[in-house]
Amino acid sequence: MTSIDQVLQKIDQNKEKLIARLAEAVEIPSVSGDAAYRKHVFEMADWLKAQLEKLGATAELKPLGKQNLDGQEIELPPVIFSDLKAKTDADKKKTILIYGHFDVQPALKSDGWNSEPFKLVHDEKTGRLYGRGSTDDKGPVIGWLNVIEAHQQVGLDLPVNLKFCFEGMEESSSVGLDDLIRKHKNDFFTGVDAICISDNYWLGTKKPCLTHGLRGITYFKLRISGPQADLHSGVFGGMVHEPMTDLFAVMSKLVTPQGEILVPGINELVAPLTSEEAQRFDNMEYALTDLHSATGKDVAINDDKAKTLMARMRYPSLSLHGVEGAFSAPGAKTVICASVIGKFSIRLVPDMKPEKVISLVQDYVQKEFAKLGSKNTVHIEGEGGAPWYADPNHWNYVAAAKATKKIYGVEPDLTREGGSIPVALTFSEELQKNLLLLPMGRGDDGAHSTNEKIDISNYIEGTKLLGTYLHEVAAAS
Ligand SMILES: [Zn+2]
Known part of the structure; x- marks a missing residue:
């Protein structure tokens, strides 16, 4: 019998190939905020479309029209709508909508990078992969492709139907995306049972988390x-x-x-603090020294861990x-x-x-x-x-927690973020479905910063986590 365990084993065996796939994506400098790089965002959309089609998914590039950037009228990069149904019992299986983005923040070696930002560098000593987009958000987006490929290699059907919505303007305010979601909520987005976004990070560097709120x-x-x-x-x-x-x-x-x-x-x-919530903040893996090192100096208002976390999250x-x-x-x-x-x-x-x-x-x-x-x-x-908040007791979260336990051997922290990902709110409100933020990378990955990285273990185990999540979600009710 083929099972998820064989998929996980296959992902391990594919390791070098999966790193090479990420390297290919990082080499396309798909910076959305700079008109001079816009053609590479289109190139990245084509690359991703081809990858999805190779895996048997349909993939359509949805044009968004033009925008004015630095005084120039230029074409917005397309959003990719992609569908991949399970081969058997598709109409009985759940449909999970996956969102991710294929554009990146600007990066120049002269900003202080130790290596070329648009070349994936494998640092053997630390087990890290350095490169712009490695963790935000090319690693996670490609993680989903890796999962589908491994299923096909071992001859295991997908446990759920998948829909993908990948955009190329996330780092530039997601221009046009909200309208596109509203426009297609009754066609492309119908039949979605739950939503998953892998585009944030663990709170620290050791313990995985699920994120269910954004300010x-x-x-x-x-x-x-x-x-x-x-x-x-x-x-x-x-x-x-x-x-x-x-x-x-x-x-x-x-x-x-x-x-x-x-x-x-x-x-x-x-909203008043519940005892269930208070407990979560007490349990969270975090130390005030994490805050001190992030700010470079002890300027913390509180010396209590839970109070400090609540100040950021709730x-x-x-x-x-x-x-x-x-x-x-x-x-x-x-x-x-x-x-x-x-x-x-x-x-x-x-x-x-x-x-x-x-x-x-x-x-x-x-x-x-x-x-x-x-x-x-x-x-x-x-x-x-507005803020966004999802019920962490929903089956979507319960499934993700089980998947995390299976891959990492620990119960994930249930975190909320201090910042905003506006598309999370749009999807939740328009589709009225539970949305889960399932991070792949660590809190010190340096997304948006110089020397952005993803640890190989997070990329490989994170890929396994995404795959296991799909199986747990299929079994959940
Ligand atoms: Zn991102």
């Missing part, structure tokens, strides 16, 4: 306008209301140095980002700025709605400004996206 964000621009033009403080200082003084006064009322949000009503929007945070129009060059210019824009954001968690947060902040800022008794004027605008 949302609201971003604010607070403008204080005063005189018609910049003034000289020697001539006008003391005679006029100064926009920068007003701005600092208002911004100082937003958050304390301990990270406490001062806008009334915000903290009340946060509570909102307010950060001040900058002041547009302020004097920021070296030197001692004695200017009174005519108009300044303070920028800040609030990361959102369930049950915070962006519109509600924006209106609370606007009201509060207007009230605080009114207290100043200034003749300057204030204007505040905000925009944002």
